[in-house]
Amino acid sequence: MNCTETMELISLYIDGLLDEHTEQMLQKHFKECAECRQDYEELLNIKNMCSELPMLELPPDFEVSLHEKLVRATENVQVIDIGRSETFNKKFKWKNWKVYGSMAAVFIVLILASSLLNEARFNGSQMKENVGMESPNMEFAGSAPAPEAPKMKVGTAARDESYGAEERLQTTQDNGSPENRVMDQNNQTTQFTALEAESDRKVIKSGYVDLNVEEYDDKFSQITRITAERGGFVENSNTYYKQYNEVNPEESLKQGSLVIRVPENQFAEVLDHIKSLGTVTNTSISGQDITKEYRSTVDEIENLKVQEKSLRAIMEKATSVKDILEVERELSRVRGEINRMSGDVKRWDDLVDLSTIHVTLNEMSSKDKEIYPIRDNVWLRAQKGFIKTVNEMIQFAENVFIRIASTLPVILVLFIMGIPLTIYLYRWTKRKKNKQE
Amino acid sequence: MEEFEIELIEKSKRGDVESFEILIRSHQTLAYNIAFRMLGNVEDANDATQEALVKVFKSIQSFHGQSSFSTWLYRIVTNTCLDELRKRKRQQVYSYHNPMEMEDGQIDRDVVDPSSSTEEILEKKEEIKNIQDAIQALPEQHRIVIVLRDIKGLSYEQISEILDCPQGTIKSRISRARLALKEIITNRELYQKPYV
Structure with missing residues (x-):
């Protein structure tokens, strides 16, 4: 038995846990080895x-x-296994710390991202609008003729019906009017024109045409020319670029609208002519029959005129100032009514005489007609595009930087307030926990 | 396990504080002493023992008689002490009893009291103090087995249950711990002789 083994066994020997044989061996070694014996004695002593x-x-x-x-x-709430739950709590708290940290980070990122996205979206929506204008028109182009036919039919049928009704009304009206004519000689001329108008139906016609055209400017001038030839006029027009091509301004697509007025009898012809200028994507005609209102207004005017005349007669007879004033007041009211109503009649006449046509022109590039030769400025355009993209990227980076820089004070303040707070909270919870334990 | 003890445990499980106090009365002094030897001072020992006993009370539900109640209790006490020591290590609490770790070994922080060594009667006290300090200087895994085995005289079997280790491990650990303790004491004597 050597000393190393002995050292391992001394401890057990002290406690008396060795078997008899090993014990004897050990005792024998102690007799031989003074060092081990000393160690043993020291250990036992200790x-x-x-x-x-x-x-x-x-x-x-x-x-x-x-x-x-x-x-x-x-x-306290009976916690079944405090030992386990405590370690769990510790882990949980540590995890929480991480969770809160990542939540805060995500929050900051979200703020930055959303503000950046807002800017990007603003740019994006503008582009989208441009695209959006083009696509529905393309869809319509194919299916345009179908809705046109039935609409027209319905329109004419409705008109026929109202025509019949008007004729009946007209006859009843005619019965009353001869007396008026006899009564007032002065207004005979106006009455005559009114009567002349009465023989016709008072219909305000308006047409709507949406056209896809190829050469916008040419078509636009054609329409104005036709209008002028037919004795009409352009009431208002509006032209704008739908898609502005920076490289080739002449290739930019335009869009515009016109409101033209043409004599009622030329209406159908002008409309057909305009339709032939391009692809019709949408068209409609509407006729507003105002014959009834027109007639009743004209009658009203007649009656008011009769009333006016009798008021004048009373005026001549009137002697007292009070009477004169009263009659005067009534007279002016009647005159006002007459003026207002004849104004209405005039406006109606104008609307009926000159029909309105709303034209919307939408310029389309004719890409399917011929194969374009490769334009020589492809390289230039690519370069421009490249520069544009680079500029956008720089701008984006700038925006990111600005956003971070501008939110920095907030983050700093949060940090300055947050650090002592978290330290305080940490200590507080720790103290609380210690107390609980 | 005695009937009486089982009954008290059952009552304690139902939250009866008085029964629990009777149950631990015979163990708390030993528990306190284990904690004292482990932690080296009275205040920490008091805190740790109380903490451990509250823990015992709270978690008595999970005690199903796998081991004897005393073993289970001492296990919680020793674990609490080990936790406390670990906490201390993290917080770097320096104790005068702990030698300061240096690059070239340990330097004793102990303040030598010059008045104690002169009188004969004090020699015994000095010895006790020395050995206490030496125990405090042991690494915690060694300290615990010395405390349980040599100071409190628990059997190997009990120790292995308390520390949840196989007996073989305990045997070698006790052996190593004793040698380490001897080492510390002899080194100390060497260092301190010139002063005395």
């Missing part, structure tokens, strides 16, 4: 000293404070 160490008495307030803690523990 062991004895250890076991002689005095037992301490419990502190006097031990049981009292323990009792307090135990009572408090019963008041």
Whole structure:
């Protein structure tokens, strides 16, 4: 038995846990080896000293404070396995810390991202609008003729019906009017024109045409020319670029609208002519029959005129100032009514005489007609596009930088406020936890 | 396990504080002393013992008699002490009993009291103090087995249950711990002789 083995066994020997044989071997070694014997004696001595160490008495307030803690523990929610749940809590808190941290980071990123996206979206929506204008028109182009036919039919049928009704009305009206004519000689001329108008139906016609055209400017001038030839006029027009091509301004597509007025009898012809200028994507005709209102207004005017005449007669007879004033007032009211109504009649006449046509022109590039030769400025355009993209990227980076820089004070303030707060909270929870334990 | 003890445990499980106090009365002094030897001072020992006993009370539901109640209790006490020591290590609390770790070994922080060594009667006290300090200087895994085995005289079996280790491990650990303790004491004597 050598010394190393002995050292391993001394401890067990002291505790008397070795079997008889090993014990004898050890004792034999101790006799031979003074060093090991000394070690053994020292160890035994230390062991004895250890076991002689005095037992301490419990502190006097031990049981009292323990009792307090135990009572408090019963008041707390019964936690079944405190040891496990505590380690769990610790882990949980640590995890929470991470979770809160990442949440804060995500929040900041979201703020930045959303503000950046807002800008991007603003640019994007403009582009989208341009695209959106083009696509529905393309869709319509194919299916345009179908809705046109039935609409026209419905329109004419409705008109025929109203025509019949008007003729009946007209006859009843004619019965009353001869008396008026006899009564007033002065207004005979106006009445005559009114009567002339009465023989016709008062219909305000308006047409709507949406056209896809190829050469916008040419078509536009054609329409104005036709209008002028037919004795009409352009009431208003509006032209704008739908898609502005920076490289080739002459290739930019235009869009525009016109409101033209043509004599009622030329209406159908002009409309057909305009339709032939391009692809019709949408068309409609509407006729507003105002014959009834027109007639009743004209009658009203007649009646008011009769009333006016009789008022004048009364005026001549009137002697007292009071009467004169009263009649005067009534007279002016009647005159006002007449003026207002004849204004209406005039406006109607105008609307009926000159029909309105709303034209919308939408320029389309004719890409399917011929194969374009490759334009010589492809390289230039590519270069421009490249520069544009680079500029956009720089701008984006700038925006990111500006956004971060501008939110930096907020983040700093949050940090400055947050760090002591978290330290305080951390300590507080720790203290609380210690107390609980 | 005695009937009486089982009954008290059952009552404690139902939250009866008085029964629990009777149950731990015979163990709390030993628990306190284990904690004292482990932690080295009275205040920490008091806190740790109370903490451990509250823990015992709270978690008594999970005690199903796998081991004896005392073993289970001491296990919680020792674990609490080990936790406390670990916490201390993290917070770097320096104790005068702990030697300061230096690059070239340990330097004893102990303040030598010159008045104690002169009188004969004090020699015994000095010895006790020495051995206490030496125990405090042991690494915690060694300290615990010395405390349980040599100071409190628990059997190997009990220790292995308390520390949740196989007996073989405990045997070698006790052996190593004793040698380490001897080493510390002899080194100390060497260092301190010139002063005395």
